[in-house]
Amino acid sequence: xxxxxxxxxxxxxxxxxxxxxxxxxxxxxxxxxxxxxxxxxxxxxxxxxxxxxxxxxxxxxxxxxxxxxxxxxxxxxxxxxxxxxxxxxxxxxxxxxxxxxxxxxxxxxxxxxxxxxxxxxxxxxxxxxxxxxxxxxxxxxxxxxxxxxxx
Amino acid sequence: xxxxxxxxxxxxxxxxxxxxxxxxxxxxxxxxxxxxxxxxxxxxxxxxxxxxxxxxxxxxxxxxxxxxxxxxxxxxxxxxxxxxxxxxxxxxxxxxxxxxxxxxxxxxxxxxxxxxxxxxxxxxxxxxxxxxxxxxxxxxxxxxxxxxxxxxxxxxxxxxxxxxxxxxxxxxxxxxxxxxxxxxxxxxxxxxxxxxxxxxxxxxxxxxxxxxxxxxxxxxxxxxxxxxxxxxxxxxxxxxxxxxxxxxxxxxxxxxxxxxxxxxxxxxxxxxxxxxxxxxxxxxxxxxxxxxxxxxxxxxxxxxxxxxxxxxxxxxxxxxxxxxxxxxxxxxxxxxxxxxxxxxxxxxxxxxxxxxxxxxxxxxxxxxxxxxxxxxxxxxxxxxxxxxxxxxxxxxxxxxxxxxxxxxxxxxxxxxxxxxxxxxxxxxxxxxxxxxxxxxxxxxxxx
Numbered sequence: 001x002x003x004x005x006x007x008x009x010x011x012x013x014x015x016x017x018x019x020x021x022x023x024x025x026x027x028x029x030x031x032x033x034x035x036x037x038x039x040x041x042x043x044x045x046x047x048x049x050x051x052x053x054x055x056x057x058x059x060x061x062x063x064x065x066x067x068x069x070x071x072x073x074x075x076x077x078x079x080x081x082x083x084x085x086x087x088x089x090x091x092x093x094x095x096x097x098x099x100x101x102x103x104x105x106x107x108x109x110x111x112x113x114x115x116x117x118x119x120x121x122x123x124x125x126x127x128x129x130x131x132x133x134x135x136x137x138x139x140x141x142x143x144x145x146x147x148x149x150x151x
Numbered sequence: 152x153x154x155x156x157x158x159x160x161x162x163x164x165x166x167x168x169x170x171x172x173x174x175x176x177x178x179x180x181x182x183x184x185x186x187x188x189x190x191x192x193x194x195x196x197x198x199x200x201x202x203x204x205x206x207x208x209x210x211x212x213x214x215x216x217x218x219x220x221x222x223x224x225x226x227x228x229x230x231x232x233x234x235x236x237x238x239x240x241x242x243x244x245x246x247x248x249x250x251x252x253x254x255x256x257x258x259x260x261x262x263x264x265x266x267x268x269x270x271x272x273x274x275x276x277x278x279x280x281x282x283x284x285x286x287x288x289x290x291x292x293x294x295x296x297x298x299x300x301x302x303x304x305x306x307x308x309x310x311x312x313x314x315x316x317x318x319x320x321x322x323x324x325x326x327x328x329x330x331x332x333x334x335x336x337x338x339x340x341x342x343x344x345x346x347x348x349x350x351x352x353x354x355x356x357x358x359x360x361x362x363x364x365x366x367x368x369x370x371x372x373x374x375x376x377x378x379x380x381x382x383x384x385x386x387x388x389x390x391x392x393x394x395x396x397x398x399x400x401x402x403x404x405x406x407x408x409x410x411x412x413x414x415x416x417x418x419x420x421x422x423x424x425x426x427x428x429x430x431x432x433x434x435x436x437x438x439x440x441x442x443x444x445x446x447x448x449x450x451x452x453x454x455x456x457x458x459x460x461x462x463x464x465x466x467x468x469x470x471x472x473x474x475x476x477x478x479x480x481x482x483x484x485x486x487x488x489x490x491x492x493x494x495x496x497x498x499x500x501x502x503x504x505x506x507x508x509x510x511x512x513x514x515x516x517x518x519x520x521x522x523x524x525x526x527x528x529x530x531x532x533x534x535x536x537x538x539x540x541x542x543x544x545x546x547x548x549x550x551x552x553x554x555x556x557x558x559x560x561x562x563x564x565x566x567x568x569x570x571x572x573x574x575x576x577x578x579x580x581x582x583x584x585x586x587x588x589x590x591x592x593x594x595x596x597x598x
Contacts, residue, residue, distance in 0.1 A: 081202055081219035113219040114249075138223035140201040141216060142185055 006030075073129050076122065076146040078139045082113035086135045094135075100128045101151060108146060111139065126150045152468050153177050153227040153252070158192065159217050159242075160232030163521045163535060164444075165192035168230045171460035180224045182217055184210035186529040191521040198224055205531045211235045214242050221251055228252035228467055230460075234533070237443040238265060254467040256442050260417045264440040268311065268349070270417075274437040277416050279409045282428070282436045284351030295328055298350050307353040308332060310339035317342040321353055356587045357428040359383065360395050360435070362410035363451045365422050365462055367472035372415060374407035375455050376481050378424075378447055382575065384498065384591045389568070390575060391447040392486045393454050396546070396584030397429060406435050413440060422448075422463050446489065446538070449519055453485035453542040484549040485542040488557065488572040491534040495570040502530040506564035511556035515542040515549070528565060536567060546584065550576060 013021055013034055022031040078084070086094040086109055095107050102108065102122045111118050126148035133145050157180040158168045165181060169192060172179045181196035186205035193199045200220040203210030210216075212235060221229060229246055231237040231253070243258035255261070264270045268286075275281045283302045288311045289295045299306055299322070308331050310318025318339030320331040332348065340346035358381045366372035379395030380388045394403070410425035417440065424445050427435040448459045457474065466472060492501045504527045510518040520537030522528075528536065539556050543549035557573050575581050578594055 081200055081216045081223065083223055114215065114222060138200075140220070141203045141210075142201050 006032075010034075073147040073149055074124060074126060075144040076108060076120070076148060078111060078141060078143045078145055079120070080111055080113050080118060081140050082111040082118070082138070084133045084135070084137050084139045084145060085110040085112060085117075086131075096128050096131075096146075098128050098131055102126060102128065102148070120145070122148065124148065124150060152470075153464070155180060155224065155226050156228045156230055156254070156464070157182065157217070157221050157224065157226040158196070158230050158232065159211070160230070160235055160237075161187055161190060161192060161211060161521075161532065163519050163538065164232040164446075165190075166195060166521045167519055168232060168460055169195045171458065171464060174458075175461060175464060177464070180220065180226055182211070182220050184531070186531055189526065191523060191526070200224065205529065207235065207532060214239075214245055218245060218249055218251075221249070226251060228254055228464075230254040230464070231443070233443050233446055238441070240265060252467050254421070254463055256420050256423060257418060260419045261442045263417050264419075264442050267439055270413075270439055271437060273416055274413050277409075277412045279413055279437045280435060282352045282354070282438075285349045288347035288349050289332075292329055292332060295332055295350060296325065299325060299328055302350060302352050305353040305355065307351050308335040308348050309351060310335065310343055310345070311347040311349055312339065312343040312345035318348065354428055354430050354436075356589050357381075357430050358395065358397055358587050359388075359426065360398065360406070360429045361424045361426045361441075361445075362406055363422070363424055363448070363459070364407075364410050364414045364419070365459070365466070365472065365474065366411075366414055366420050367466045368420055368469060369471050371472045371475075372411050372419075373472070373474055373476045373479060374410055375451050375457060375459075375479055377403060377406065378450050379586075380447065381586050381588050382581075382590055383588055384595075388447065388489065389591065390486065390488050390572065391450050392484065392546075392549075393450045394481060394484065395429075397433075399433075402433055402435070409435070409437070413437060421466050422459055446535070447487050449517060449538060449540045450485045450487045453517065453540060454481045454483060455479055456482070483542055483544045484546040485540060486549050486553050487541075488539045488553065489535055489568075490537045490539060490560070490562065490572070491568045492528050492536050492565045493534050493568055494566040495568050498568070500530065500534050501566040502528045502534075503565045504528075505562065507561055508563075509559070509561040510537065511539065511559035513552075513555070515552045516540070516556050517542070522562070536562060536565075539572075550582065 020033045095109055103125050104122055106122045107119045108122055109120050111120055128146055129149045130147040133139060155178045156172050158165045169179045179196040181193045181199040182202045183193045184203050184205050202216040202220055203213055229251055236242040238261055240258040240262040243253045243261055246253040271281050285298045305321055305323045308320045318335050320335040322328055322331040335348050336346040339348055360377050360379050362377050363375040376393060377395050378391050378393045380391045382390040413425055414423055422444055424441040426438045428438055429435045452459055494501055505522055508522055508524045517540040518537055522536050541549050541553035541556055543552050554576050557569055560569055580586055
């Protein structure tokens with residue numbers, strides 16, 4: 001089950017006002033429980049959990065993440081709790097888009113916490129493979145924001 | 152009433168607060184570290200926000216992240232539980248500044264009672280008995296000797312800046328003051344970076360008896376009786392009970408009234424606990440006030456029928472307190488055993504995965520716990536696994552029920568202190584209601 005399928009499942013749930021969905025496939029079981037529209041990131045649970053993997057990855061990370069990491073993609077994780085913004089101001093161009101090449105130090109996004117805007121920078125050089133959160137979405141500590149393909 | 156409360160804590164107390172919120176129809180937000188992703192409080196809350204990596208200093212103590220979590224979830228009030236930020240006056244101030252209600256006392260009360268020496272001075276001005284002692288740290292041997300004569304012996308030399316048994320020396324005669332000062336001062340400097348020490352009368356074998364108080368914003372205040380918490384090891388409470396076998400109704404009234412005087416003088420609101428030491432002659436002395444809900448609050452809930460956590464939330468929401476002093480009736484007797492993830496002989500921590508959990512039940516048994524089968528107790532926080540609470544129509548029935556509960560309880564995969572509690576519950580001193588703060592020491596030295 002990859003990220004695309006998970007996202008499709010989530011859209012399906014939202015579209016049909018389904019609160020909880022459990023899917024089993026190939027020995028892996030996923031249970032997704034929707035909270036309010038404002039908090040979609042509260043944790044999809046992975047059952048059975050490999051305890052080591054759970055404590056290493058952020059609880060809010062989508063299930064497919066370990067597979068993605070295995071493919072060599074580097075996660076950019078939120079260092080704080082706040083609201084994610086793709087651009088420096090409403091209406092402005094986003095800092096980055098999928099496919100962009102970024103350098104170490106390139107500003108990728110803003111996380112607003114307590115009325116303070118914090119610029120989040122890339123730690124490595126790479127290409128933005130995936131943006132996992134939406135503009136104005138609340139994010140928690142450790143939540144994966146981007147997947148970078150090292151370059 | 153609030154529509155949403157964030158619980159700035161974890162473990163069994165977070166579960167406790169979530170339960171109270173559920174009953175009040177309030178939505179709940181849990182915060183958690185990466186080590187607590189599978190924790191029960193996260194599962195039970197309506198929403199959950201990860202606030203950091205496992206260490207408490209980087210998660211449960213991170214004020215900014217907790218406030219951020221409150222902001223993005225539209226939280227109206229924060230319950231701090233016990234420990235962590237519960238008695239952090241700065242945190243209470245930050246909440247107030249952000250327009251979020253802190254479910255507890257005003258920050259100034261936390262500040263005042265947090266300074267232990269200042270709290271005692273204040274209690275003394277209220278006519279509440281305080282152990283004779285030096286009001287300020289002593290500066291030299293002469294001053295110490297002079298004060299020692301006034302205080303009387305035995306006395307204890309204590310670090311001003313610390314606690315937890317460090318920087319303390321008991322002195323039984325004047326000749327030993329000099330060396331006692333030197334040793335306590337050196338230990339204090341090493342442990343707390345501050346060599347200042349003060350002197351206080353030492354009670355050789357007191358009981359620890361605390362009074363639960365509740366005050367609302369409109370000046371109404373009551374006490375809900377006492378808890379006897381004498382059964383401790385290294386200043387950590389292990390077993391608590393209410394009523395105390397040592398209290399008479401007259402003494403209870405006097406201590407309750409003294410506790411309320413202290414609380415009012417501190418401008419206190421919401422639930423709090425005033426701690427006293429009680430000597431063998433029925434004299435009580437103010438020690439300190441804890442400006443939070445306590446671990447052992449269920450004991451009071453069982454004998455009074457009052458839900459203390461719901462009361463806290465209601466008071467914080469501005470509701471006038473419905474309870475009156477005459478309406479508080481203590482019925483029967485209650486005990487609580489703190490079951491820790493520790494080996495029962497040497498008390499070394501025993502974190503790990505719970506392979507089997509079966510908690511006791513039946514009449515008069517209550518279990519407050521965040522444990523479940525398969526839960527992995529992380530090594531980063533305290534070792535409390537469960538609180539077993541028993542209530543009966545008298546002390547004998549409560550004891551019988553607790554013995555049954557301890558025998559029924561199964562917690563496997565880790566070591567627990569259940570066998571240790573079973574020992575206590577069989578001990579003649581405990582059964583006779585004659586325990587004191589040195590009971591555990593005596594019991595352990597019997598082998």
